[in-house]
Amino acid sequence: MAGVATPLPPCSITEIPRGTPKEGVPPVVEFKGVTKTFNANTSKAFTAIRDVTFSVEDVEGHGEFVAILGPSGCGKSTVLRQIAGLAPHHPPTRGEVLLAGKPITGPGPDRGMVFQDYTSFDNRTVLDNVAFGLECRGIAQKERYELAKEWIAKVKLNPVKDAYKYPHQLSGGMRQRVAIARTLILKPRVILMDEPFGALDPATRHNMQDLLIELWREVQATVFFITHDVNEAVFLGDRCYIFSNSPGTIIHQFRISPPDRPARHIMREKSFLETVYHVREILDGLEEGKT
């Protein structure tokens, strides 16, 4: 892909040094020594993440795809929700979360989020769900329906038949398509995905991964993608962060070559499998380290 400094062979790994901010333009997202302690100053005080520092540069015409891996409960969702500006994870207890150089003050449509659990609005048809963000902006109905129909087609739903269905009439995969469409239609700078395909079966998952790559190329946003599936992380990611056990902090950063072919092809290649094996070693080591 254009913009990546050095072209890498498929699925190779290089450690990138921690915290090397570039001169000039501020990074899209930057964490500076971020610590989050829930119920601070009480007996129930619990530190979810400690001293998380990283920065993701805004590369011209190309958003990065950051995959986040780590043991369960290590604070991955906490990091993501801090970028989104959602309570109670936002604001951090210590440190700074910066978006394009400015501290994050709350949620906004410039940072779209796709959740693991289905959050389609039950009272709205697919069309109205996808058009929700445009409606909040005050865009006229005709215009927003036109755009919404385009996006319904882009996520491979049927703009004629599916548009007027309610969420309860859709399968899990279809609902996540709706969730992706309603987020991407707003053209956010940053897309946050918290195990969006966690509840889907493997075949649907592969389709969704290919779809996501395709759409991501189109919108060129910076994506943060949490997953428990190492295959998924290595396939989708340009860059991969691995978190330590709780309280989480980043212990490894890799750069991975971006996916250029469909998931089911790449996932059979030797270099891909080697990378996955390597990452899995690290994660298994972390799981063993748990008490």
Place this chain on the structure above:
Amino acid sequence: MEALRRFATRFSDWATIRDRPSALQSAVMSATCIALALFIWYIVTAGPVEERIVDPITLPSLADTVHSFPKLWFERALARGAIASLGRVLGGFILAAAIAVPLGICAGSFLRLNAFLRPISIFGRNIPIAALIPLTLMWFGLGELQKVMFIFFASVAFIFFDTVRSVEDVPDSYLDAAYTLGAKYVPRHGAKWAAIVGLGYAIVFGAAYYRLAQRPGPNDIELIAAWRIGFAQVSIFGLFLGFVLWFPPLAYQAIQKVLMPLAMPDVVNSLRLLFGLAFGYIMLAEVINADYGLGAIINLSQRQGPREHIYLSLILISLLAFGIDRGILTVQRWCFPYKRMGEQ
């Protein structure tokens, strides 16, 4: 024959937990219950008066009861009584819902307001309903206003509580989604629509005053002036109340577009159930003091006879309440096609 065979399925179905009967089977079961009740009634009151198992003063015979229907309908003006009772319940209930629903939406969204209102809500839900009768008699006299206000006080705290709970029950993740999609605070939109709703409240409050407040005779100029001032005050109060209550839900997109519509099916469902209760309460007020209405008919039948009318009224009242309930349920299903409810 086929229907009968289908009905008589294996016994094991009867003993299977949560085994769903067919629609026909359910209907047959319910019909059997009604038939059985009527049959028992018939058996215990059959034969000449001296030989009955239950004497006619305790329970009149089925035939006598049915035969007394024309008298109840024409002489006691059953239909007019039913409409009067229904009007009182509707008046009090709509007033209560008009205040408690928006207030509940606000309290379900802003939890400090909820904490502030909680004592009133708890108090309102725990006072004995019957005790409200002497109280409302003291405050509002013997007229229609007392009955409407009795229903208002009997239901307002319950409607408020159920609305708060429905709004609180909407999972946080929907709110998170709404915020990341750009839901924001739009005071101009809120002010515009709250003003329109407030106008509606002004009209309803004004109409209620017009209907319920004792209008002075045409010659009493001073009293007429006072009546007019009261009318204006009530209308303006309605405008103000409607605006204040509806401004927050309409100004915050997260409430207007997410919390409110997602909570609405539950809110309407509990309004339906509470309306059924309120319809029962009105009898309480009417039995004690009323010139007409269903409660008055029962009271009159008890004092002057025929006693058959008491039983007949009770049956007809429950049929009416059931009819209303089904009516609202149908509207509900039509309004909220995405939500299954009221399977009962």
